[in-house]
Amino acid sequence: MKNIVYLCTAVKLLDDEQLIEIxxxxxxxxxxxxxxxxxxxxxxTFIQVVEGDDADVDAIFSKIETDTRHKNLITLINGPIQERSFSDWSMGFSTAKADKVDHLIGYLKHTDELSQKQDSSAAIVTLQTFIETNKLLISF
Structure with a gap:
């Protein structure tokens, strides 16, 4: 099992409908x-963690690498893990526009769901840094 954590930049700022499509x-x-x-x-700016069996994560990441909606993809972590940090989420999601997408299943109601996660994996630490740096203090 492995995870990949990466950053990338949207080719253009995305609206709510485009984010929901992604x-x-x-x-x-x-x-x-x-x-x-x-x-x-x-x-x-996007940051994403994908985790699972090696071949499955690599297949998903290959699709991500060829997606034309973003550029400047930087892989931060690509390595083995003992267990999943996000086993309950096919894809948890958060954006600074919380009031627009709060109805989505798996939408993070508060960034504390990640920033206070009792997991010291490199992926969690990286996400916590992104949350703090970008002031993603979403709560409602």
């Missing part, structure tokens, strides 16, 4: 391959 596509692809993870978006 989320739905990610969930569909991830469910087919039993891949879990989380996707965060803030002002044109």
């Amino acid at each position: 989320l739905n596509s990610a969930r569909e692809n991830n469910t087919e391959r039993n891949v879990t993870g989380v996707l965060l978006y803030s002002e044109g």
